[in-house]
Amino acid sequence: MEDNSAIDFPRSARDKYIPFKVAGAGNRGLVYFALPIHDLPKEPPKSSDQYAALRQKLVAVKLLKTYSGAQPQAELDSIQNLQLTLASGTSGVPTAWDPVTRLLPWPIRLSRAMDAPWYAMRAIHGATLETLLEIEPLLPRSLVFWIFRELVTALATIRARGMMYTDLSPSNIMLHGVSGDTAVAEPLSMTLLDPGSVRPHTRAREEYACLTLLTVMHEVSKERELPKVSKEQRGMVSAADDFYFFVRAGRRQRERRIPVLALDRLWQGFAEVVEAFRRTVGVQVPDCWIAELAKPIMSDEELDAAIIEGGLRVRIDERG
Structure with missing residues (x-):
């Protein structure tokens, strides 16, 4: 009888990694947290330091979908192009200072x-x-501005290397807590998941990235009440409120299929507002966000179970 609890994990991946936990699923594939085979301990860790060290060895293995309509080879081409673009010399390893990494x-x-x-x-x-x-949708303005600044900076940095990130969405934006203080200048950092979404730059891809950025910002700011003023009264609205008008206008542009502003224009005019907030009140992060960001990607108990059981049960086949 077939084991319905077993997972599909290609032979070539099994030779190198032991899958521990499902990390996420998307339109193009399934991701597992896994441990390199040579790092699997004989018994569970005994201290918090050992648990922390083991978590740092975890990798994410993405299995790409191959059914009709999927384009796994295009995604792998993007990965290799990214590696070649950022590689230092012939080592295949990016320079440590490269901001894209x-x-x-x-x-x-x-x-x-x-x-x-x-x-x-x-x-x-x-x-x-x-x-x-999902935990807290109503965000302080300083945090909304920070998210906008980080996304624009990220896309501009990638664009400067002749590439563009093509799948910007809340599910592909990972935040990390770098400070327990909720009102310091930079309590968070950001990573864009799915490096397979980095493609060679074209004007169309840049415009699409701008549109998706505005869609993300609309989602981030949608709970914020805006002052109801006429076009003639816009001059009386503060620069901070004007930012929200801009995001809403960008959303309407997207719905009407009007070309969006280029990345540098997108940022122009709001950098001063964002920086003023950062200097005066810092980036205010909800306590519930801080608590969520402090959670490990695998708990001590999950690691114990994975080590004792030798990872997730894998369906044996000869694929890959």
Whole structure:
């Protein structure tokens, strides 16, 4: 009888990684947290430091869908292009200072097996913007401005390397807590998940990235009440409120299929407002967000169970 609890995990991936936990699922594939085989301990950790050290060894293995309509080879092409673009010399490793490597989970290994393609990348600790908005959707203005600034900066940084991120959404934006203080200048950092979404730059891809950025910002700011003023009264509205008008107007542009502003224009005029908030009140983060960001991607109990059981049960086949 077939074991319905077993997972599909390609042979080429089983040779290198032990799947521990489902990390997430998307339109293009399924992601597992996994541990390199040579890092599997004989017994569970005994201290918090050992648990923390083991979590740092976890990787994310993405199994790409291969059914009709999926384009796994195009995603793998993007991964290889990213590696080549950012590689230092012939080492295949990006320079440590390259800002793009701090924005994306760096791909470690990939397999182009036609029936079971996959790639592995460093595991990202934190929580997605989608999860955080489900916990608390009404955000302080300073946090809304921070998210906008970080996204624009991220896309502009990637664009400067001749590339563009093409799948911006709350589920692909990971935030990390870097401070327990909810009102310091930079209590958070940001990573864009799914490096397979980085494609060679074109004007169309840049405009699409701008549109998706505005869609994300509309989601982030949708709970905020805006002053109801006429066009003639707009001059009386503060610069902070004007930011929200801009986001709403951008959303309407998207719905009407009107071309969006270029990335640099998108940021122009609001940088001063955002920086003023950062200098005066810091980035205010809800306590419930801080608590969620402090949670490990795998608990001590989950790690114990995974080690004792030797990882998730895998359906044995010869794919990949």
